Every structure is written in structure tokens, then in C-alpha cells.
Amino acid sequence: xxxxxxxxxNKIMKRGKIYxxxxxxxxxxxxxxxxxxxxxxxxxxxxxxxxxxxxxDLPVNPYYFSLWAVNEVLETNTDYQLDEYxxxxxxxxxxxxxxxxxxxLIDFKIYCIPFMPMNEEDRILCFESFNExxxxxxxxxxxx
Numbered sequence: 001x002x003x004x005x006x007x008x009x010n011k012i013m014k015r016g017k018i019y020x021x022x023x024x025x026x027x028x029x030x031x032x033x034x035x036x037x038x039x040x041x042x043x044x045x046x047x048x049x050x051x052x053x054x055x056x057d058l059p060v061n062p063y064y065f066s067l068w069a070v071n072e073v074l075e076t077n078t079d080y081q082l083d084e085y086x087x088x089x090x091x092x093x094x095x096x097x098x099x100x101x102x103x104x105l106i107d108f109k110i111y112c113i114p115f116m117p118m119n120e121e122d123r124i125l126c127f128e129s130f131n132e133x134x135x136x137x138x139x140x141x142x143x144x
Contacts, residue, residue, distance in 0.1 A: 016057025016140030021069070024052040028071035035074055037090055039105040044092065044130040048073065055093075059139040062095030062112050062126065085118040103130060 024032075029049050036045065047054075053069035068076050068091070077083070077091045080100070089102040089111070099112040102123075110127040113120070127133040 014059075014140045014142065016059070016138055018054065018056030018138030020051045021053040022051065024049075024070040032070050032074060037105060040090055041103060041108050041130050043134070044103060047130070047134060048092075054137065055096075056138050057140045058136055059141050060126070060136065061124070062097075062099060062101070063141050064096045065093055065101055065133075065137070066096055067093040067101075080115070080118070082118075086113065086120060088120075089113070099124075101126070 048070050055066035058065055082091050088106050089104055091100050091102045093101045098115050100115055102111050102113055109125055110133045111123040112126050113123045
């Protein structure tokens with residue numbers, strides 16, 4: 001498993017872009033809350049029901065993220081058959097290309113995993129927690 005935690009927490013980061021779209025209805029939010037995995041970290045749950053759909057820059061790999069909307073995330077996990085291919089993960093979005101962004105339901109870290117083939121062995125650690133991921137949202141890569 002590769003590790004891409006190459007950022008320096010003490011360094012001042014350059015502001016990038018972040019887009020938040022509140023597109024989920026109360027019914028869709030309630031459906032998500034009633035059907036989400038029990039082990040899903042509360043910081044992710046609170047963030048997605050508050051913000052619904054978020055995408056933007058990251059200062060480290062994968063450099064861009066798109067979180068699946070609160071009204072789409074459960075269906076998207078089903079469509080990608082994550083319960084079959086990656087049963088210990090919950091997909092929360094993508095990096096705009098060929099990689100899934102997922103939360104491990106075991107260690108609660110954020111990983112990027114190629115969609116094809118979808119193997120746990122190919123995962124790349126991106127953030128130690130969803131909270132750390134959230135703190136890096138909207139910051140641009142350093143261009144030094």
C-alpha cells in the first residue's frame with residue numbers, strides 16, 4: 001500500500017477552490033441516515049448532511065476531489081458493487097478520474113483506490129481521517 005501523506009501541517013497552504021452545493025432534500029437526507037453503514041464516521045456523516053455535495057482542490061494527491069452527493073452516495077456504492085469488491089470500505093467520491101475515494105470502515109482512514117481493477121491491495125492512503133481530509137479541502141497544491 002502506498003502512502004501519499006506528503007504535506008507539511010506547519011506550512012501555510014495556498015487557497016484553492018471548493019464548491020458546495022446543497023442539493024439534497026430532507027427526505028433524501030433522512031434516507032441516507034437510515035441506510036448508511038453503522039460504522040461510518042460521524043464527522044463524515046455530519047459533513048455530508050450539512051453540505052450535500054462538495055468538490056474542489058486538495059494540496060496533495062489526488063489534488064482534486066468530488067464527494068458524491070448525499071442523495072446519490074448510497075446508490076453509487078451499490079452501483080460500483082463496493083459491498084462485493086471492497087466490503088470494508090464506503091465510497092464517498094472520486095478524484096475526477098479513475099480512482100475512488102473511500103473511507104475504511106476498519107481504520108477510518110481515507111484511501112484512493114483505482115476503479116479498475118477494484119482491489120484493496122492497490123489502495124493509497126491519502127488522509128488519516130475524514131477530519132484531516134476536510135481540513136485540506138479547498139487548498140491548492142504547492143507549485144514550488
